[in-house]
Amino acid sequence: MKPEIAELVEISRYYGNNKAYVIAGGGNTSFKDPQTIWIKASGQSLATLGEEGLVALDREKLRLISEKQYSDDSSIREEQVKNDLFKSIIDQGQSKRPSVETSLHDLIRYKFVVHLHPTLINGILCSRNARNIVMQLFGDKALFVPYIDPGYTLFKKLESEIVKFRANFQSDPHIILLENHGSFVSADSAAEVKKIYEDILAAISGYIGKTDEIEELPYNPVLSKITPALRMLLSDGNPRVIRYRNTTLISGYSQSQTEFHKISLPLTPDIIVYCKTRYLYIEQSSTAERILESARTQLPRFLAEYGFLPKVIVIKNCGILAVDESVASADAVLDVYDDMIKVCHYSSLCGGTKTLTPDQTEFIDKWEVENYRRKVSGTGVKNSRMHQKIAVVTGGAQGFGAGIAEALFKMNVNVVVADLNEETGKSFVSSLNSSEFKNRALFVRTDVSDAESVRNLVEKTVSAFGGLDLMVSNAGVLRAGSLDEMDPETFAKTTNINYSGYFYCAKYASEIMKIQNQEKPEYFSDIIQINSKSGLRGSNRNFAYAGTKFGGIGLTQSFALELAPFRIKVNSICPGNFYEGPLWSDPHNGLFVQYLRTGKVPGAKTIDDVKKHYEEQVPLKRGCRLEDVVKAMLYIIDQEYETGQAVPVTGGQVMLS
Numbered sequence: 001m002k003p004e005i006a007e008l009v010e011i012s013r014y015y016g017n018n019k020a021y022v023i024a025g026g027g028n029t030s031f032k033d034p035q036t037i038w039i040k041a042s043g044q045s046l047a048t049l050g051e052e053g054l055v056a057l058d059r060e061k062l063r064l065i066s067e068k069q070y071s072d073d074s075s076i077r078e079e080q081v082k083n084d085l086f087k088s089i090i091d092q093g094q095s096k097r098p099s100v101e102t103s104l105h106d107l108i109r110y111k112f113v114v115h116l117h118p119t120l121i122n123g124i125l126c127s128r129n130a131r132n133i134v135m136q137l138f139g140d141k142a143l144f145v146p147y148i149d150p151g152y153t154l155f156k157k158l159e160s161e162i163v164k165f166r167a168n169f170q171s172d173p174h175i176i177l178l179e180n181h182g183s184f185v186s187a188d189s190a191a192e193v194k195k196i197y198e199d200i201l202a203a204i205s206g207y208i209g210k211t212d213e214i215e216e217l218p219y220n221p222v223l224s225k226i227t228p229a230l231r232m233l234l235s236d237g238n239p240r241v242i243r244y245r246n247t248t249l250i251s252g253y254s255q256s257q258t259e260f261h262k263i264s265l266p267l268t269p270d271i272i273v274y275c276k277t278r279y280l281y282i283e284q285s286s287t288a289e290r291i292l293e294s295a296r297t298q299l300p301r302f303l304a305e306y307g308f309l310p311k312v313i314v315i316k317n318c319g320i321l322a323v324d325e326s327v328a329s330a331d332a333v334l335d336v337y338d339d340m341i342k343v344c345h346y347s348s349l350c351g352g353t354k355t356l357t358p359d360q361t362e363f364i365d366k367w368e369v370e371n372y373r374r375k376v377s378g379t380g381v382k383n384s385r386m387h388q389k390i391a392v393v394t395g396g397a398q399g400f401g402a403g404i405a406e407a408l409f410k411m412n413v414n415v416v417v418a419d420l421n422e423e424t425g426k427s428f429v430s431s432l433n434s435s436e437f438k439n440r441a442l443f444v445r446t447d448v449s450d451a452e453s454v455r456n457l458v459e460k461t462v463s464a465f466g467g468l469d470l471m472v473s474n475a476g477v478l479r480a481g482s483l484d485e486m487d488p489e490t491f492a493k494t495t496n497i498n499y500s501g502y503f504y505c506a507k508y509a510s511e512i513m514k515i516q517n518q519e520k521p522e523y524f525s526d527i528i529q530i531n532s533k534s535g536l537r538g539s540n541r542n543f544a545y546a547g548t549k550f551g552g553i554g555l556t557q558s559f560a561l562e563l564a565p566f567r568i569k570v571n572s573i574c575p576g577n578f579y580e581g582p583l584w585s586d587p588h589n590g591l592f593v594q595y596l597r598t599g600k601v602p603g604a605k606t607i608d609d610v611k612k613h614y615e616e617q618v619p620l621k622r623g624c625r626l627e628d629v630v631k632a633m634l635y636i637i638d639q640e641y642e643t644g645q646a647v648p649v650t651g652g653q654v655m656l657s
Contacts, residue, residue, distance in 0.1 A: 001051055004031050004111070005038060009049055011114060011190040016046025020157045021116045021197075023339045024332035026270055027182075027320060028115040030105040035059060039456035041096035044296065045607050055098040061088040063107045066159060070152065070246070080366070081152045092320050103155045107162060109172045110186035114193050117182035117270060119339055120204050123346020127268045128354045130179050137203045140168075142175035147356070150181070175200065180268055180356060208349050217246040220318045223460050225288035227294075227321065228467040232519035233299055234309050234323050239276055239523070241388055241414065242466025244317025245329040245338055257283055261342050262348070263314075264356040272356075272364040274329075274336040278302070279312040291315060298590045312337050317512055325412055326388050327465065328438035383635050384640055386411040388439060390465045394418045394505060395475030396424035397458045399581045400530065402634070403626035404472060405441070406432065414439045418446035418475070420463050441463075448475045448501030449493070459506040467516055470637065471509035473502045474530040478545045478583060480594045491544045495564040498548035499555070502529050506559050517566040524567045529556055530629070531572040531646060533654045541600050549574075553646045560644030569634045576650035577614055584611075618657075619652035 001009075008031040008242040015021040015029075025045030036055050040046065044053040065084050070077040098104075105113045124133050133146040143165055148157050158176070165173050173198055177185035183200070187193045227242045234240050253259045266272050280302055284290040295313075303309055311333050313321040322334035322377050347353040356364075382506050391408050395401040399420035409415045409432050419425040425443040432441040444460045447453040461468055476498045479490050507529050513525040534542060535549030553572055560570040575593075578584060584591045592607045594600075601613045615621060632649045636642065648654050 003136065004033075005054070008038065008054070008112065009051065009191045009509065011112070011193060012040065012049040013045045014194070015114065015116055016049065019335060019339070020120070020234065021118045022046050022588065023335045024274055025119065026117055028099050028101055028113075030102075030113045032059065032106065033111070037062065037107055039099050039102050042099050043097070050538075053096070055089045055094060055096050055102075057085070057088040057098055057106075058090055062103060065103050065155075066107070066154075074149075074151075074153075074363075078151055089359060095428045097541050100151055101155075104153075104158055104184075107155070107159055107379055108176075108184070108186045110174070110192050111188045112190055113184060113186045115182060115184045116197075117268065117396070118197075118201065119342050120178070120201055120208075120346060122268060122343045123181050123208070124180075124183070124204055124350055125177055126180050126343050126354055127347035127350035127352060129351035130177075130354070132206065133350055134177055137207060138175060138177075138200075141173075142177055143173040145176065145178050147179040147181065147360065149360065151367070154178075160514070168396075169308075176211075180354065182268070184615055187493060194360075199608070208346060211346075212248070213351070214247050214249045215231040217248060217251060217319065219244070219463050221245070221459065222288050222291070223318055223321075224462045224512070225292050225515060226315075226318075227290055227462060228515040229519045230295060230313070230321065231323070231466045232516050233295060235520065236309070237581045238325065238387055239321045239389075239469070239520075240325060241327050243322045243327065243332045243334045244463060244466075245334055246320060247338075248489055249340065250314075250318075250319050250341060250346060253344075254281075254316050254319065256316075257281060260314055262353065262467065263344050264362055266364075267340055267343055267347075267353065267355055269364045271340050272361060274332050275340075276306075276308060276310070277361050277365055278306050278310065279314060279337070280310040282313065282315045285316040285318060291318075299460075321466075323466075326412075326438040327440045331420075331549055334580060385634075386413050388412055388414060390414045390416075390461065391470035391472060392416045392418055392461055392468065392500075392505075392509070393472045394457075394501070396472075397421045397428055397443075399583060400575070400578055400650055401472075401474040402428055402630065404530075404630065407626070407630045408470075409437065409439065409441055412437060412439045413470075414465050415441045416446070416457070416464070417441060418457050419443070419445045419595060420445065420447055446475075448473075448504060449496035450546065451507075452499070454504035455508050458512060460556055461624060462512055466513040468509055469481055469525050471505050471527045472530065472633070473505040473527070476530070477503055478542070478591065479545070480591065480598055480600065482541045482598070485541075487596065488546055494544040495548055498545065499551045502552050502555055502591070502650075506570065510563055510566070512567045513563075514566050517568070521544075524569060524640055527559065527568060527570045528636060529570075529572040529576045530632060531556075532649065533574050533576050533650045535572065536574050536646065536654045536656070541598055543577070556646065557644045569636070569640075572646045573629055573632045573636070573642060573648065574646050574648045574654070575629050576618060576624035576653050577650075578625070579611060579614070582626070584623075608628075617653055618650070622651060624649055 012029045027046050028040050038054045041055045069596040070080050077614045148154050185196045232241045253263050282294045284294045322330045326328040391413050393405040396405040396417035406416045422445045429441040444457050446457045532549045534546040535553050539546040556572045592610045595610050600608045628649045632647050
């Protein structure tokens, strides 16, 4: 990698990973030499930018854009400019799209250009006194440009302003500040760019003065009864994901319609791209039912007036709900709107806030470039059944449970891994979230034998994602032993985890699923118990385990009858022996070891003897595998006419009659 490109990547990630500078992957960076400019491709995130995320363009061809005459029709003109940008790409085989700001970056003579939307800087730039404050703080060091629609029009305006600046000061401005937009800082090294940004922020901080520390506020439990219903009310197909946030600053702006009005209109283009142009406020928040009554009344009106459903809902005493089709896009909505509130707060300390006009807002909302950004930011693998569903997998940190959780995650499901093993669970979830999927995994330490722990698990799931579509009750223990060997404490523990734990999972999951069904009666959700072939027939010297699994099928059939009116399907999957997992193969306490010790397999002298004995009992001559269970699980979810079933996945070892 060219040293300067490495420098560009480093400074891009430096700012891209700090929400004080960049929200939702926005901003732009570039480096140029006399012949070539390398610029971040449209839709790429600064936080993860690498060399492959840059587009190299021929500067000589780029200059033709400045010299050409384009159509007076803005939509035709922007298409013409876009085509000329593409003609300037050096590698014509590339599919990446150069930023619309490329010509502006090329215009500035310094080697490095870093365009950001820092919260503090925009606090000044979105104020009514922006020009005067910029002049007071930076004088001739900065070029201030009143708001103008982005794209070619902005480029030509800046071109004329920079030409004037050069004539007056015999150099280009290191600092360009765009009203209601953001900042451009340019220099011949990345280190100098960083130093200039530090000086800008120090000057603005000194001007604004000390501000109150913003603190996170506790989750309001009433939301657990609201968001599952809202995600159905806001659905235009697949249910949405809902993300939540509340802080001391947000709380202040949500206390009344008057305060909300201050954050009800967009201040910058990014707000429009990610959050649309209007936001819903719910003031009646004393109970969950009052909130839902307001939502049921206001949402149809909102849709009729604006032509779209809100992506942002502000609820008094609850905070912000961000609604979108994936966790990643909902997080972007949440971050951008939260940032707008901060910008509004800072601008109010600088003489008052200046919002975008209706014409400016309409231009951004319809601008092809920003619609492309929306499309790129929303790209993801979509599956009509599983895309962005919300699932809990108990016992999900290892073994079968981890395999199920990972399989679901790779289908774009948002997965909550529930387990007692905190270290393993957190590590597993971290590995899942390190991928580039737009869904997310969450770990919640859970003891399924404790009702309160399971209730907390479900509440954490709803607070994180907005609802629950699939509960996989997988956590279980197996302790083999004869009547003579089994002590009451071990029997009780097995029963509490395997049997009572399933009851707790079904109880608290179904509460959320019923709320969803109330708003969308045709919507199906699933509770699936991972049972065992031992739940289909007795198991010698293994009665504690088999008894809980037999009982589990009884629960499945009974739950299925009770929950069918709510379109909640309840089924069990009964796998055969999973020999590769720790349950069987753990060298210290696995079933092979246990069965050898207890003499369950007559004549067996080694672990291999025990394993061979069990393999020979399977018509298909192998143990059950993870993919076998996942296929059964997907069948159950996809099938809308099956409930109360115990589906054997045993290789023919157990056949239903």
